[in-house]
Amino acid sequence: MDEMVSSYAAAVKHARAKGPYAIARYSYSGVVAYEVVKHLEAMGNEVKFTGLINVPPHITDWMHEIDWTSGMLNLSYFPCPTTEQDTIDLTSPLRLLSRKDQLDSIWKLSPLERLVELELTPEKLDHWVDIAGSSIECGMEYNPSGSV
Numbered sequence: 001m002d003e004m005v006s007s008y009a010a011a012v013k014h015a016r017a018k019g020p021y022a023i024a025r026y027s028y029s030g031v032v033a034y035e036v037v038k039h040l041e042a043m044g045n046e047v048k049f050t051g052l053i054n055v056p057p058h059i060t061d062w063m064h065e066i067d068w069t070s071g072m073l074n075l076s077y078f079p080c081p082t083t084e085q086d087t088i089d090l091t092s093p094l095r096l097l098s099r100k101d102q103l104d105s106i107w108k109l110s111p112l113e114r115l116v117e118l119e120l121t122p123e124k125l126d127h128w129v130d131i132a133g134s135s136i137e138c139g140m141e142y143n144p145s146g147s148v
Contacts, residue, residue: 019045024050068099071136072094081111099126
């Protein structure tokens with residue numbers, strides 16, 4: 001988490017050297033944004049707005065509920081537009097398969113034009129899921145403190 005926060009705060013300062021800043025993020029990245037804002041403020045920068053969309057800063061319990069399959073299915077909304085019910089229906093049968101077979105199943109359900117648009121390959125999708133899994137692991141130990 002510290003590495004993400006430092007990198008993102010540096011990127012914000014690189015893109016716009018002086019504030020005030022307004023920072024809003026969606027889902028898990030909202031938690032990172034919360035920490036980035038604290039970091040920027042600690043460095044004497046003014047942040048006039050902080051928005052976390054679809055996630056509170058307290059995520060530890062939620063992160064412990066996400067396994068590899070549910071994390072992969074959450075990401076699969078991008079290449080394979082599905083409904084929430086589709087995801088519910090796919091979860092149990094996919095959990096019986098190997099990681100490779102789970103990814104192959106999602107790959108086969110994804111429209112080719114969407115895969116091309118996202119420039120995805122099966123290897124990139126697998127890597128993307130691994131990165132998301134690492135973020136989930138960071139969130140398992142994350143306990144927000146302070147305020148913005």
